[in-house]
Amino acid sequence: PSTPLVTTGAVDAASVSSKGGGFEYTNNPGSFIIERSSLLDSRVYDPKAISHQDFLMDYTDTNTTYSNGELIENHNPLGVVVHQETYAWNFPFADFFVILNFTIKNVSGKYLDSVYVGLWTDGVVRNTKITSPRTGSSFFNKGGNGFSDSMNIAYEFDAAGDIGFTDSYLGVQFLGSTPSLDSIFTNGTETLPSVNYVSWQFRNTDDPNFFAPNNDFDRYRKMQGYFGGQNRYNSGVSPEVLRQPSNRSLLITSGYYKNIAPGDSINVVYAIVCAKKYGTDAASLDTKEQKTNLFNNAEWALRAFYGEDRNRNGILDPGEDIDGNNSVTRYILPAPPLVPVVKVIPEKNKATIYWDKRAESSVDPISGKRDFEGYRIYRTQSGFDLSNIQDVLSSLVLLTEVDSVNDIGYNTGFEFVKLDQPVTFPGDTTNYYYKYEVNNLLNGWQYLFSVTAFDEGDEENNLNSLESSSLANLNRVLPGTPASEDDYIEVGVYPNPYYGSAIWDGSSERLRKIYFFNLPADCEITIYTLSGDVIKRLYHNQQNSGGDIRWFENFSSGSSQKFAGGEHAWDLVTDHDQAIATGLYLFTVKNNNNNKIKTGKFLIVK
Template identity: 45%
Template sequence: LTVTSFGRIGNSFNASFWSAQPSCEYTISPVRSHIEHLFNGGLWIGGYRNGQGPFVSTAAIDRSFSVEEFTQPPDSGLTERSSLSDSRYYSPRAISHQDFVADYTDSNTTNPATGQRILDHVPLNVSVHQESYAWEFPIADFFVVLSFNVRNTGSTPLDSVYVGFVNDFVVRNTNYRLPNEGSPFYSGTGVGYVDSLRLVYGFDAEHRAQDMPTDTYISMKLLGVDPMSSILPSRSDILDSLNKFTHFSAWQFRASTGDANLFSPADDQQRFEKMETSTPSDYYLNPSNASYLGKAGNRYTLLSVGPFTLMPDSAVTVVFGIVAAPKFNTGNPTDYQNNIAASRQTLNDNATWAQRTYNGEDRNGNGVLDPGEDLDGNGKITRYIFPNILPPPHMRVVPGDREATIYWDDTPENVIDPLLNRKNFEGYRLYMSKPGYDFRGLQDPLVEAASFDIVDSLGFDAGLPARLVTPKQFAGDPNKYTYQYVVPDLLNGWQYLFGVEAFDKGDPTSGLPSQASTRATAKVFPGTAAAAGDSAAVGVFPNPYYTHAVWDGTGERERKIYFYNLPAKCEIRIYTVAGDIVATLEHSGTTYNGSDIQWFQHYSSDNTQVFPGGMHAWNLITDADQAIATGLYLFTVRNTATGEIKRGKFLVIK
């Protein structure tokens, strides 16, 4: 999710940022899906100043990515913090694994950074302290928290104040559909609202087979208001009251004809009316309504809460969450494609986790500390509390000839859960991809390969794998690996992704399910290790090579063959049958990972893949930067250490 320093999220698919910087992509781990969910979104604050108005200050009202009505001094920007002790942004003040913090105001009528006048802007005179929070925990990697502390910095009261957030959800698989397509790209999203959850959501309402999977939801949820007393006349029935003070509105992009309820607001008066009222429920609950919001379209949605009264120097904090989820698969293909209540089960669960995270010690969400809730004893609500998540084990994968050996350590086994005051480790799960993990856009190529858990009447009681008698160590690696698992029957030269995660017992007493750590992952290419002597025969595969082998990419520079049984250090020379040198390759088994050719730059772009040491790829491009022709080719391999030369040949058929 792109977060800015002036109240806006998303990047409007601006060519200066996108697609290297996602707008709102889900999923992004273990590989980027390139499924986008948001054009842009932004903070709205509306109200009356000294009885005059209404005035509405906005961070986003249209497709522009430029700063609107919230501004900062030049060079202010975002401050990053992290609660992770090994992060370069570590701060004891951090709330999450990645905080972004910004301060801005609506008080300026000219932009301090550019000197340009802000058109049609009447300030409310409020300042905003914005913080966003994101965690890498598996129970939290599907939501981002957006917190806005709104303060009246003027000298007169503000009344009938509403705080809202507007979003233009655009759910598209950008592996197949791109923003430069224009209106058809933006007009395929349906939206809906769940009033009991204070949740507005968007989804792909076209679901065209040729567009490939976009089976995900994006949503915004109002998590809370602090202090609750700023909006509620009494503390009785407090959550139901908060729901009643929450409003959902939707409108067609730039609409001024058709259904008047869906007209795009053109000025502060119309924007304020959207903030203080709600779109009739028939528009999102009744599919037979001609203006049903669940149909494909291009719409803005607004989630707002109020009214508040802000005296000079008083403030209120309003917290939203951006929550994503895959559609829940009921087993019925029609259910999976359509937006039915059952398909939103995972979205509802994820939204509940976001709410539970925000509530923290305030378990029932009533805005006060009830008996037994003050876990840290500081007399105030501590929010954003997670059950202790185990760290992933340290992991290393060593590729071999038609196999890979996974090593990992036992660090998760000794972690004490501070809430339970005991160790809570239960086991490990191992994952791997199938051959052909070479294609971008996969949401999750990993499938479970093995599972181990303590024999304790929980889970399958499979037991943990046998510990190595002596922990395995590698040169230059400080970790001591306690376990190993050999994966046989792999295909040499193919890319595989492996993962290991630890999981805990959960806590049935408090209703916490078992949770897994983040996955430690590694990419490897099985093949021959560096030849220890000069007895092994060198070779090439595939041989013969036919144009567009299964593992090839799309162009001349995304082809590859492999030389194997190579010495640790050697020089490879390729010749025509006439004796002309075609290409010269230098091989160093300890460092080579294929990153010198385009296939690996494209399909293993993070440059972390591991080779076995005795295998080297070539893209069939000559030293003169030309693609080779059909024919028989000769090659030599000279061992740099011994001077021994071996020979071979291969055939290329185009």
């Protein structure tokens, strides 16, 4: 028999370097990744989009050199062109997976037979805020691995690294293909599965099972599900061995596809699935209970893939043709109501939340009904952001819920949040119909607010009530004093005195902050030593309230903050890039609208 040909996108490292071969796919000059979205208010909205965030790309293995003319080492092209699409949704029940949809076309002019398609991943599950990758091999050799043949998912977890800070699974799941394959097939005297899992150690050359394949023959054998010799997962290779910590990568494959004729294509679909470990078992273990969330999330990925094909038999049965196109439409999920448009206005010790009512006209794509039921308002507590690990989703606390008056839920109605007339704001054409005030907030502390919409549920399709994403319209605000043009209101600083190593500060000099308050809308703050030396000038206006200091870079997750307008943050670092010392400091505030100046002082104790 002839030697098999295998084309790889990478072989052992996540690198764009071509040195050493293995990076055998290329794209045409001028070919770019395209982004599109089904969300109407997205900057990349496209009616042809499948999900909330699609990425589309094309590449081929037909080239033997890179665009710079460099030879692709040891590359014997199969002659395929790949069109790849990825799909992701922001729904709370679907934001833990990404679907990867590959259409592989034979352009070789010859038949390709006994074809396998695989997705290889050099997965690492660690927490880089606890341990840096710069520690070298000790960072990468803590992963445990496994495979579920019932869910067709290979996975990795942290078996010995940042235990307690990485209680998660990373999964790679085979969803299906066209043409579809039977779960098992006969190859000579063997009965083999059509979905296979193998794993190998990073650049290993001598382990009989976990050696890294370095030629097409070895790679093809791995794609057939052979670790080494005739050994397969759970048949010559113990699952318990794979659970032990090591630096391994994983490969999940489907095949074989009997042949691909010249000009024909096959479609193969995978998903990347993430999940929090379930239960109270030790985080370093890999128990059946711990995989509860992983398998539930993987089931949602399957549900998205099968779309209208509810019984997953590959046939459009009566009652399944939701969109009326006489064929199975994939990638359809039940949908909660549209995400409300939200605006949060920070004030002194207070925040006011406004939102629109577009969610109320939402139509569920599965039931075809308008099934809006109500709204939920969420907020983080003060100090949620002080941890090295910000888990925004679990930090959001329900403030209130309002729902329609019917035979579902609390029947609160909307009267106590509904405005008499909708309001708009400068530069914002949205009509806001609802308002909710949150009092007793701490000035200068960071809060996140969100408003979600939820539906009635769908008993006919066995669906509980679905809720829009609480992360989709997050508003990050800092309550404080509003801008003041009153000549008789004094400016000030808090905390004053400032004591070093306060609970709200970070671990370094650049992660400290104080606030100036009662500022005019447009002003210049000048800070002096007692001897009159100018050490810092701050320029305050609507666009700049000090949100560019390191504290916000570290503790605001890269998103913008909304200040109340009359406050400005400072990190206690001078214009000469030096941290100020213990002492008493003076400051002036010049109102740029009338040139009037106010003065103040503050004490720093380190």
